[in-house]
Amino acid sequence: MAALIPAAGMGTRLGESKPKAFVEVGGSTLLERSVAAARESGVIDDIVVAVPEELLDRAQQLVPAARVVVGGAERSDSVRAALAVTDAELVLVHDAARPLTPPALFVAVVDALRCGDAAVVPGLPVADTLKRVDDAQFVTDTVDRSILRAVQTPQGFAAELLRRAHAGAQDATDDAGLVEALGVGVHVIDGDAMAFKVTTPFDLRLARLLA
Ligand SMILES: Nc1ccn([C@@H]2O[C@H](COP(=O)(O)OP(=O)(O)OP(=O)(O)O)[C@@H](O)[C@H]2O)c(=O)n1
Numbered sequence: 001m002a003a004l005i006p007a008a009g010m011g012t013r014l015g016e017s018k019p020k021a022f023v024e025v026g027g028s029t030l031l032e033r034s035v036a037a038a039r040e041s042g043v044i045d046d047i048v049v050a051v052p053e054e055l056l057d058r059a060q061q062l063v064p065a066a067r068v069v070v071g072g073a074e075r076s077d078s079v080r081a082a083l084a085v086t087d088a089e090l091v092l093v094h095d096a097a098r099p100l101t102p103p104a105l106f107v108a109v110v111d112a113l114r115c116g117d118a119a120v121v122p123g124l125p126v127a128d129t130l131k132r133v134d135d136a137q138f139v140t141d142t143v144d145r146s147i148l149r150a151v152q153t154p155q156g157f158a159a160e161l162l163r164r165a166h167a168g169a170q171d172a173t174d175d176a177g178l179v180e181a182l183g184v185g186v187h188v189i190d191g192d193a194m195a196f197k198v199t200t201p202f203d204l205r206l207a208r209l210l211a
């Protein structure tokens, strides 16, 4: 079982002076934390991380247990670069930007894959009321949130399916979206609030407090 960890993003919304995966939370970088969570799950035996080219050596020092490849301009390019070097039959794709993800969430995704799901994602119900708005920022309607889930990583796939999905080169914000475009079912299991993504300065503050 391989974990592919895209870690090549710049972290523009975070606004730190270095790429987001190399920012520290509680004395460890987001990259180290995401690799550690995958290892501690006990269900992963191959870890591939995709990082910015100029930080290849630094990444190898930080996470010697992982294989390091050069990522790409978009998240999907980084996932493809990592996917290209594994021959595992089942793979998890996990954002380096989710540093407090509990190892148990990796186990839950792997369990679902082993039970026969070809694609599985963790998701949480949405707590806020959701409104659709027009160009002038006026509400057009209220969306039924009971059928919505905020989807996290790790996301698990049969590797052959993920390869086909990426070959299709559709536009999607996550890997499951590419699989959906093939018409293949994606199973949503319970997510975990601790797997939140560090996107903004507030998220980083929260992660540091929780760590
Ligand atoms: N070209 C990219 C873009 C993103 N990622 C990774 O994908 C994950 C989720 O991306 P996101 O949170 O959007 O990170 P950034 O792209 O760095 O954020 P921003 O859009 O604010 O620059 C992160 O672990 C990030 O490092 C990646 O490997 N390669």
Ligand SMILES: C[C@](O)(CO)[C@H](O)COP(=O)(O)O
Residues within 6 Å of the ligand: 075, 095, 151, 152, 153, 173, 174, 175, 197, 199
């Ligand atoms: C992959 C992801 O984390 C699932 O929630 C999310 O889609 C990434 O979005 P971003 O805009 O690239 O941060």
